[in-house]
Structure formats: C-alpha cells, structure tokens
Amino acid sequence: MSTPSAMVEARGIHKSFGSLDVLKGVDLDVRAGEVTVVLGPSGSGKSTLLRTLNHLEKVDSGSVRVNGELVGYRRSGNKLYELRERDILKQRTKIGFVFQNFHLFPHLTVLENLVEAPVAALRRPKKDAVAGARALLDRVGLADKADAYPRTLSGGQQQRVAIARALALEPELLLFDEPTSALDPELVGEVLDVIKDLAHRGTTMIVVTHEIGFAREVADTVVFMDGGRIVEQGPPGQVLDHPRHERTKSFLSKVL
Amino acid sequence: MPLTTDPPAERTAPERAAPAPADDPPPLKVVPVRHPWRWAAVAVTAVLIAQFVHGLVTNPAWEWEVFAQFFTAETVLKAVWVTLQLTVYGTALGFVLGVVLAFMRLSASPFLRWVAFGYVWAFRSIPLIVQLLFWFNLAYLYKRLDFGIPFGPGFFHFDTMGLVGAMGAAVLGLALHQAAYAAEIVRGGVLAVDAGQLEAAAALGLPRLRQLRRIVLPQAMRSILPNATNEVISLFKGTSIVSVMAIGELFYQVQVIYGRNGRVVPLLMVATAWYVLLTTVLSVLQHYVERHFSKGATR
Numbered sequence: 001m002s003t004p005s006a007m008v009e010a011r012g013i014h015k016s017f018g019s020l021d022v023l024k025g026v027d028l029d030v031r032a033g034e035v036t037v038v039l040g041p042s043g044s045g046k047s048t049l050l051r052t053l054n055h056l057e058k059v060d061s062g063s064v065r066v067n068g069e070l071v072g073y074r075r076s077g078n079k080l081y082e083l084r085e086r087d088i089l090k091q092r093t094k095i096g097f098v099f100q101n102f103h104l105f106p107h108l109t110v111l112e113n114l115v116e117a118p119v120a121a122l123r124r125p126k127k128d129a130v131a132g133a134r135a136l137l138d139r140v141g142l143a144d145k146a147d148a149y150p151r152t153l154s155g156g157q158q159q160r161v162a163i164a165r166a167l168a169l170e171p172e173l174l175l176f177d178e179p180t181s182a183l184d185p186e187l188v189g190e191v192l193d194v195i196k197d198l199a200h201r202g203t204t205m206i207v208v209t210h211e212i213g214f215a216r217e218v219a220d221t222v223v224f225m226d227g228g229r230i231v232e233q234g235p236p237g238q239v240l241d242h243p244r245h246e247r248t249k250s251f252l253s254k255v256l
Numbered sequence: 257m258p259l260t261t262d263p264p265a266e267r268t269a270p271e272r273a274a275p276a277p278a279d280d281p282p283p284l285k286v287v288p289v290r291h292p293w294r295w296a297a298v299a300v301t302a303v304l305i306a307q308f309v310h311g312l313v314t315n316p317a318w319e320w321e322v323f324a325q326f327f328t329a330e331t332v333l334k335a336v337w338v339t340l341q342l343t344v345y346g347t348a349l350g351f352v353l354g355v356v357l358a359f360m361r362l363s364a365s366p367f368l369r370w371v372a373f374g375y376v377w378a379f380r381s382i383p384l385i386v387q388l389l390f391w392f393n394l395a396y397l398y399k400r401l402d403f404g405i406p407f408g409p410g411f412f413h414f415d416t417m418g419l420v421g422a423m424g425a426a427v428l429g430l431a432l433h434q435a436a437y438a439a440e441i442v443r444g445g446v447l448a449v450d451a452g453q454l455e456a457a458a459a460l461g462l463p464r465l466r467q468l469r470r471i472v473l474p475q476a477m478r479s480i481l482p483n484a485t486n487e488v489i490s491l492f493k494g495t496s497i498v499s500v501m502a503i504g505e506l507f508y509q510v511q512v513i514y515g516r517n518g519r520v521v522p523l524l525m526v527a528t529a530w531y532v533l534l535t536t537v538l539s540v541l542q543h544y545v546e547r548h549f550s551k552g553a554t555r
C-alpha cells in the first residue's frame with residue numbers, strides 16, 4: 001500500500017474538541033528527505049495536525065503512518081487499538097518535535113536538557129550521550145553554553161538548544177510548530193539558519209511557519225491549510241506565486 | 257515580511273543626546289525623600305523591645321536558674337528526641353502518602369480522583385486531637401488482643417510494648433492528618449508547572465515515571481517547599497498535642513516536671529526555647545533546600 005519513499009502518510013484525519021471540528025479529513029504525504037512547509041491562518045488546525053503526527057493529540061478517525069508504522073495504534077482486522085503509553089513513547093523518540101515556546105527544562109543545564117532523552121528513553125550510556133550532545137551544541141553554534149541554564153539564554157539560543165535536544169534522539173522525522181513565532185525579529189534568522197542547515201543535510205521535516213521567504217527557499221512542498229482542511233499544496237513556486245484558490249491568495253496577500 | 261510601523265527606539269535617542277557635548281552643566285545631586293514618621297516608629301518600637309528584654313532579665317519570676325537547670329536535663333533531652341522522631345516520621349509518612357493522593361487527584365480516573373478527594377475532605381474535617389485519641393484507643397485495644405497484657409498501672413509508667421504502641425498510634429495519626437494537607441500542597445505545586453513541560457517530556461519519549469520525577473516534581477518543588485516547610489513546622493509544634501496520649505514528648509515531659517516541682521513558667525520557657533531553636537534550624541534548612549531547587553530560575 002505504501003510507496004517506499006513516503007515517510008509520512010496521514011489519511012483522513014478528523015479531530016474535534018467538543019463541538020469544534022478542528023481537522024475535517026486531512027491527507028498528507030511527506031517523502032523522505034523532503035521539507036514540507038505548512039501555512040495557514042491562525043486557528044486553521046496546523047498545530048493540531050502536527051500534534052496528531054506524533055500522537056500528542058489523539059485522532060477521532062483516520063490514521064498516521066511514519067515509515068510504514070502506524071503511530072499510536074495497532075491494527076487488528078478493521079479496528080485500530082490504541083497502543084500502551086510505553087509503546088507510544090518509544091515511537092515518539094523517532095519523531096522530533098520543536099515547540100513555538102521552546103519548552104526547555106529550566107531546572108536543567110543546556111547539556112542536561114540534551115542528555116536527558118537519549119539516556120532515559122533510549123538507554124544510551126551517559127558518556128556517549130554527553131559526547132553526542134556536545135557535538136550537537138557545536139553544530140547549532142552553542143558549544144560554549146553547555147553549562148548555562150536555559151533562562152540565561154536569548155530566545156533564539158533557547159530555540160537552537162530545543163532543536164539540538166530534538167536531534168539528540170536522532171529522529172527520522174522532525175516537526176516544527178512555528179519555531180520562530182515567539183522570537184524577537186532580529187533572532188529569527190539564526191534559528192532559520194539552523195533549520196536550513198538540517199534541510200541541506202536531507203532531514204525530513206514538516207515546518208509550520210509564517211516565514212514565506214523561508215518556505216520559498218527551503219520547502220519542497222508548501223501546504224496551505226484553512227478551516228481544518230488542506231486547501232492546496234504543491235511546490236513553492238506554484239502555491240506561493242500562482243495560488244489557485246481565493247483563500248490562499250487572500251492569505252498570502254496578508255502575510256507577504 | 258510585515259514590519260512594525262514603530263521606528264526603532266535608538267533612532268530618536270542619539271538626536272536628542274547629540275547637541276552641546278562641550279559645556280555640560282555639573283552633574284545634579286539626587287536627594288532621597290525624608291521619612292520622619294518612619295524614624296519615629298523605629299524609636300517607639302525600639303523602646304518597647306528594650307523594656308521587654310529588661311523585664312526578661314531583671315524580673316526574678318522568670319527563674320532563669322531553673323530554666324538553665326532543666327534546659328539540658330537528660331529527661332528533657334530525651335523528650336526533645338521523641339518530639340523530633342514524631343516530626344520526622346509523621347512528615348515522611350505524611351508526605352509519601354500525600355504525593356500518592358495528589359497524583360490520584362490529578363489522575364484521569366474519576367474513581368481515584370474521588371477517593372483522594374474523600375480522603376482529603378475527611379482528614380481535614382476531623383480535629384487532630386480527636387483522631388489521635390481514636391488511634392490511641394485502637395492501639396490499646398490491638399495490644400491487649402495480641403499479647404493479653406493489661407495496660408500498666410498508670411500513664412506515667414510505660415513498658416516497651418506500651419511505648420511502641422502509643423508511638424505508633426501517634427505517628428500514624430500525625431501522618432494521616434499531614435497527608436491530607438500534603439496532598440493539596442503537592443497538587444498545587446504540580447499544577448503550577450507549565451503544561452508545556454510535560455508535553456515536551458512526552459514528545460521526547462521520556463518514560464512516565466521519569467517525566468514526573470525528573471521534570472515535573474523538581475519544578476513543582478519550588479512552590480511546594482515554602483508551604484511544606486510551614487507544614488513541617490506546624491507538625492513539629494503540633495506534636496505537643498500528642499501529650500494527651502501520655503507520650504513522653506517535650507511538652508508532656510515539661511508538664512510532668514512542673515507538676516512535680518511547681519516551677520511552671522521557667523519550664524514552659526524550656527519547652528518554648530527548644531521549639532524556637534529547632535524551628536530556627538528548620539528555617540535555615542529550608543533556605544538551603546530552596547536554593548537547591550531554584551537552580552536555573554531567574555527569580
């Protein structure tokens with residue numbers, strides 16, 4: 001059923017909060033090594049979609065596969081049984097998530113933030129995890145901040161640490177939920193540079209953002225969401241420069 | 257990209273600061289506002305304190321030599337030790353049970369939530385002294401059934417079994433009472449931790465217990481600790497209630513001594529001094545424990 005190159009396959013995702021239908025049947029395919037940028041007005045369901053991809057949010061119906069493996073459920077006949085929490089947690093170690101507000105652990109140093117998950121979730125030896133963490137900090141340009149506490153860092157530095165923390169698990173897929181929206185304008189660039197670097201290394205990523213310039217430069221596919229549906233998707237040159245739908249046009253005219 | 261309409265702040269600043277760097281006026285001296293009434297209040301308070309201290313030292317009714325004689329008397333020291341044991345065991349058991357109750361109240365199961373709520377409701381409603389007497393009588397009953405030994409002739413004479421039974425009942429009563437309050441304090445502390453922290457821990461695939469022990473609880477400790485210290489201190493002094501069970505803790509022992517020699521005031525001062533001294537030690541400990549858990553905090 002799945003083509004070998006489709007890393008993420010979301011099919012018919014429905015999700016409502018009470019009487020509010022937030023996702024009304026979303027299909028999304030992401031191929032390995034590609035960058036997908038999700039655009040859309042506030043409240044259109046972008047975050048909710050991203051959170052269903054690693055089962056931070058349960059779906060009402062539909063399914064998510066990452067590398068062919070169902071996320072959060074086990075199929076038996078025509079039914080999907082929710083997995084035990086322990087198994088869901090194991091799946092999440094393969095899917096990195098970067099939050100808008102970083103959510104670094106404030107009582108742990110930068111290095112401890114990075115070492116925590118490899119040691120606790122993957123049972124890596126502490127020494128290897130520390131070595132890996134230092135290499136990652138070096139890569140995001142924060143090698144000298146290993147022993148600092150997160151609150152002493154700028155927003156841009158905190159988000160770079162958060163990206164390094166997600167990378168420490170060597171995930172197959174990285175999800176970004178508006179990674180630069182909480183940053184002062186002059187700090188946006190340093191975070192986008194780190195994400196661009198990941199893109200050039202062939203990391204599979206889904207990035208929710210309002211940075212149109214970034215989408216144009218890095219995205220293989222741009223997805224436009226509105227009202228809980230994907231309105232249109234395609235290469236950036238098509239969606240950003242020749243949008244076919246009125247709603248895409250009016251959204252782009254507001255953010256550009 | 258949308259730009260804000262406000263010009264950057266630094267553009268206006270240099271223009272205003274730019275002219276006439278040559279003939280600056282001499283720097284102006286800042287004079288803080290005076291507070292004459294504050295000084296008057298200080299003076300009055302100081303006089304009152306001086307009078308009080310003077311009275312303590314010169315009034316012979318305080319009988320400081322009796323105080324000195326009993327402050328480090330062996331019976332008193334033993335009683336202090338019993339008080340400390342009651343406090344430590346009561347606190348430790350109480351907080352262990354309190355943490356369990358707190359997570360029951362935060363759990364997704366309505367049944368567990370209601371059981372925990374019911375516990376807190378019940379043990380906050382029953383006066384500690386009533387509860388203690390109840391447990392004490394249970395222990396008495398239990399011991400008699402077990403060993404068939406009648407209780408000693410009077411409350412002033414314990415055999416070992418009797419003391420263990422009464423101590424056990426007291427610790428149990430204090431702990432159960434403490435747990436109800438600890439549960440609420442821990443629950444409040446956990447709720448004060450940003451929900452994003454648990455979410456980030458879950459997204460990283462940290463095992464559930466690890467999420468709580470390593471991520472949530474250390475952060476919750478910051479708001480738990482001041483309240484918990486209050487509870488420990490109030491339990492420490494609350495152990496004096498246990499004197500109704502004729503356990504040889506500090507307050508009970510002091511009553512026994514002044515019952516014999518009639519020196520009520522100096523002996524009450526002995527108890528007071530010990531309570532103050534040990535509460536001070538606890539407060540100092542609090543300072544260091546709080547400092548440990550404020551790692552990474554900016555305030």
Ligand SMILES: Nc1ncnc2c1ncn2[C@@H]1O[C@H](COP(=O)(O)OP(=O)(O)O)[C@@H](O)[C@H]1O
Binds near residue numbers: 017044045047048049
């Ligand atoms: N946990 C939740 N409970 C109730 N409503 C929610 C919850 N999460 C999101 N929503 C609602 O779902 C809608 C879509 O939210 P979201 O996915 O965050 O949109 P976006 O990220 O595109 O701004 C919003 O109206 C939001 O208020």
Ligand SMILES: [Mg+2]
Binds near residue numbers: 048177
């Ligand atoms: Mg969002």
